Amino acid sequence: MTFSWILYLSALSTAAYASPLNSFEYDYIIVGGGTAGCVLANRLSANPSISVALVEAGPTVFNDSRVLIPSPAGPTWGTELDWNYTTIPQIYANNSILQYHAGRDVGGTSTINGMVYLRPTVDEVGSWSALGNPELSWDSLLPYFKKSEHLQLPTAPNASAKASYEASVHGFVGPVKVGWGNDLNPGEYGQALNTTWQSLGFSWNRDPNTGNNTGLALFPIEKDTVLQIRQDSARSYYLPVMGRPNLHAFTNTTALNVNLDGGKSHHGPQGLVVAKGVNVVLPSGKKQFLRSKQEVILSTGTYRTPGAIYNPSFTLESLTPSYNAKPMTGTLTAADLFGDELDTVAAQLYKDIPSYARTLSEASNGAISIQAQEQILLARANLFFKKNIAIGQYTFQIYGGNRWVTLPLSTENVHSSSDPAKPLLNPNFMQLPWDTLVMQRLFLVLRRILSAPSVQHALGPNATTELSPGYSLVPADASLPQWTSFFQSALAPTWHAVGSAVVYVGSR
Numbered sequence: 001m002t003f004s005w006i007l008y009l010s011a012l013s014t015a016a017y018a019s020p021l022n023s024f025e026y027d028y029i030i031v032g033g034g035t036a037g038c039v040l041a042n043r044l045s046a047n048p049s050i051s052v053a054l055v056e057a058g059p060t061v062f063n064d065s066r067v068l069i070p071s072p073a074g075p076t077w078g079t080e081l082d083w084n085y086t087t088i089p090q091i092y093a094n095n096s097i098l099q100y101h102a103g104r105d106v107g108g109t110s111t112i113n114g115m116v117y118l119r120p121t122v123d124e125v126g127s128w129s130a131l132g133n134p135e136l137s138w139d140s141l142l143p144y145f146k147k148s149e150h151l152q153l154p155t156a157p158n159a160s161a162k163a164s165y166e167a168s169v170h171g172f173v174g175p176v177k178v179g180w181g182n183d184l185n186p187g188e189y190g191q192a193l194n195t196t197w198q199s200l201g202f203s204w205n206r207d208p209n210t211g212n213n214t215g216l217a218l219f220p221i222e223k224d225t226v227l228q229i230r231q232d233s234a235r236s237y238y239l240p241v242m243g244r245p246n247l248h249a250f251t252n253t254t255a256l257n258v259n260l261d262g263g264k265s266h267h268g269p270q271g272l273v274v275a276k277g278v279n280v281v282l283p284s285g286k287k288q289f290l291r292s293k294q295e296v297i298l299s300t301g302t303y304r305t306p307g308a309i310y311n312p313s314f315t316l317e318s319l320t321p322s323y324n325a326k327p328m329t330g331t332l333t334a335a336d337l338f339g340d341e342l343d344t345v346a347a348q349l350y351k352d353i354p355s356y357a358r359t360l361s362e363a364s365n366g367a368i369s370i371q372a373q374e375q376i377l378l379a380r381a382n383l384f385f386k387k388n389i390a391i392g393q394y395t396f397q398i399y400g401g402n403r404w405v406t407l408p409l410s411t412e413n414v415h416s417s418s419d420p421a422k423p424l425l426n427p428n429f430m431q432l433p434w435d436t437l438v439m440q441r442l443f444l445v446l447r448r449i450l451s452a453p454s455v456q457h458a459l460g461p462n463a464t465t466e467l468s469p470g471y472s473l474v475p476a477d478a479s480l481p482q483w484t485s486f487f488q489s490a491l492a493p494t495w496h497a498v499g500s501a502v503v504y505v506g507s508r
């Protein structure tokens with residue numbers, strides 16, 4: 001008996017090794033080999049008796065210089081490596097249609113993004129747990145932040161530029177190489193920003209990844225500082241394990257749909273719909289059914305994964321045309337932005353919550369109840385006014401700064417269209433007046449910073465005039481409606497969508 005039991009086990013594990021290439025049958029099928037998909041492929045296939053298929057529409061790009069060369073604004077944007085999504089006309093922003101980039105290759109959006117390595121804060125994560133996810137907390141996530149990270153310390157001559165970090169919250173042996181950029185020394189402009197920022201009563205933050213990101217900081221990026229290349233998710237998680245016999249990546253392979261019990265939706269033991277596998281189109285053009293023995297995992301990104309709802313953040317044109325990023329970020333709290341008006345502003349937002357909740361619920365066609373929206377908005381308002389977390393962010397560029405509302409209240413929705421590659425993205429930018437108010441305050445503070453004499457001196461004669469919006473379009477004493485119409489004409493997305501989705505479905 002014992003003997004045959006052992007034989008049976010070993011036959012099973014042989015089958016698991018052999019199956020990926022032959023039978024199109026896998027324990028786990030991961031749809032979307034992007035940022036998250038590569039991590040899942042690595043972790044699940046670490047157990048050699050589990051077979052894993054990774055299905056990715058695009059190619060591998062390990063040697064593509066457009067991906068490799070560290071860059072804050074991608075040479076990949078608008079190429080075959082970008083899904084080229086666009087929004088539907090933005091009714092709160094003069095019907096503008098905005099570009100939404102998303103990576104289409106192994107590594108996904110991590111191969112085309114800005115590489116900025118910044119974590120959420122203790123209180124933001126805490127608010128997720130308060131909304132019904134008790135297993136999520138800063139303390140429960142920190143071990144994974146550390147496990148994934150390989151922090152590379154700045155070396156001479158750049159170490160003198162004062163990059164600082166709190167060793168206890170970082171990892172030093174994980175797969176994701178993190179380090180500071182080459183232009184680390186922020187020079188006269190950086191020094192002037194630092195002193196001006198602090199003279200306005202705002203703080204310097206020696207490490208923005210400790211769970212408190214408030215203040216001005218030199219931020220790290222996802223980069224291999226020895227090879228001087230982008231450290232995307234494919235490089236971190238897929239490249240080192242691509243030879244595993246129990247992991248099969250289908251690249252250039254588009255998933256068409258998840259097969260729910262042979263095409264008919266079927267309700268399993270807990271009323272869950274059960275996925276049997278995925279229909280894909282192979283590079284040859286041939287259709288193929290991949291059968292799952294355990295689970296189908298959808299990780300096709302927020303815009304392509306069904307059930308998504310989320311808050312978009314938006315940014316505005318730089319004050320000047322030059323994009324020469326400096327590795328400084330500054331974040332501010334509501335207290336920083338509103339000063340003496342904080343209490344009045346807070347009282348008004350709490351008062352507006354019921355009507356905001358109604359607007360959001362109606363915009364979702366009732367998919368999210370007014371009551372649920374009220375809970376979400378209340379959690380947000382408490383973060384702003386009780387926890388005093390940062391709500392707006394700048395990245396400082398030479399001659400200017402980008403700025404965005406990090407926790408907008410306007411809420412996006414996504415619907416499918418007849419063309420799966422063109423989901424109907426509706427970020428609803430400027431849907432709720434709160435976001436516009438925060439953006440106005442971010443601009444007012446930025447004007448104070450950039451007009452400080454030391455900053456003006458550092459910028460030099462070419463940058464002493466604000467190019468956009470300019471004081472003639474939006475004067476120093478401009479009203480909120482004047483700012484609003486400028487925002488409507490100039491806003492751009494920052495592409496940091498987050499969403500939720502029904503992702504699970506096992507076959508047992």
Ligand SMILES: Cc1cc2nc3c(=O)[nH]c(=O)nc-3n(C[C@H](O)[C@H](O)[C@H](O)COP(=O)(O)OP(=O)(O)OC[C@H]3O[C@@H](n4cnc5c(N)ncnc54)[C@H](O)[C@@H]3O)c2cc1C
Nearest residue numbers: 032034035036057104108109113114115116255300301495
């Ligand atoms: C321009 C830009 C700049 C950004 N900058 C930063 C930054 O500096 N720092 C930061 O932390 N975040 C940044 N972000 C956000 C961050 O990059 C994304 O939130 C994150 O990469 C999303 O990961 P994901 O796994 O959810 O999706 P993705 O990485 O997009 O993965 C989805 C994958 O699914 C594939 N796929 C989709 N449909 C199918 C299908 N039908 N069949 C097969 N495969 C499919 C896609 O090709 C893709 O590879 C930026 C985003 C953008 C767009």
Ligand SMILES: *[C@@H]1O[C@H](CO)[C@@H](O)[C@H](O)[C@H]1NC(C)=O
Nearest residue numbers: 058059060080251252283284
């Ligand atoms: C995938 O497509 C790219 C072109 O985008 C091509 O260079 C590559 O050879 C293809 N790879 C596979 C495995 O089909």
Ligand SMILES: *[C@@H]1O[C@H](CO)[C@@H](O)[C@H](O)[C@H]1NC(C)=O
Nearest residue numbers: 060061062063064235239240
């Ligand atoms: C990159 O290209 C070189 C040859 O140009 C090749 O030797 C190497 O294996 C490639 N690396 C990857 C990860 O594909």
Ligand SMILES: *[C@@H]1O[C@H](CO)[C@@H](O)[C@H](O)[C@H]1NC(C)=O
Nearest residue numbers: 078079080081082083084104
């Ligand atoms: C994105 O647009 C560019 C320019 O039109 C095009 O070359 C590229 O193929 C598009 N990407 C995809 C995935 O279709």
Ligand SMILES: *[C@@H]1O[C@H](CO)[C@@H](O)[C@H](O)[C@H]1NC(C)=O
Nearest residue numbers: 155156157158182183184185
């Ligand atoms: C240091 O910074 C300079 C530019 O200021 C850059 O050229 C150089 O490569 C950097 N060196 C290191 C070791 O990061």
Ligand SMILES: *[C@@H]1O[C@H](CO)[C@@H](O)[C@H](O)[C@H]1NC(C)=O
Nearest residue numbers: 161162186190191194204218
């Ligand atoms: C900014 O100022 C703080 C002290 O006020 C200092 O510790 C920090 O090193 C400065 N940062 C830079 C980049 O100069």
Ligand SMILES: *[C@@H]1O[C@H](CO)[C@@H](O)[C@H](O)[C@H]1NC(C)=O
Nearest residue numbers: 123203212214215387388389
């Ligand atoms: C974050 O740090 C800043 C600056 O040190 C401090 O003023 C603020 O109270 C901290 N916020 C939280 C939520 O701990």
Ligand SMILES: *[C@@H]1O[C@H](CO)[C@@H](O)[C@H](O)[C@H]1NC(C)=O
Nearest residue numbers: 322398399459460461462463
């Ligand atoms: C300033 O502008 C002039 C004219 O456009 C240009 O020639 C010069 O290079 C600029 N200087 C700097 C430091 O950008």
Ligand SMILES: *[C@@H]1O[C@H](CO)[C@@H](O)[C@H](O)[C@H]1NC(C)=O
Nearest residue numbers: 094095096485486488489490
């Ligand atoms: C709104 O868009 C129209 C059409 O593109 C344009 O003519 C108009 O100037 C825009 N209005 C503002 C305030 O930007």
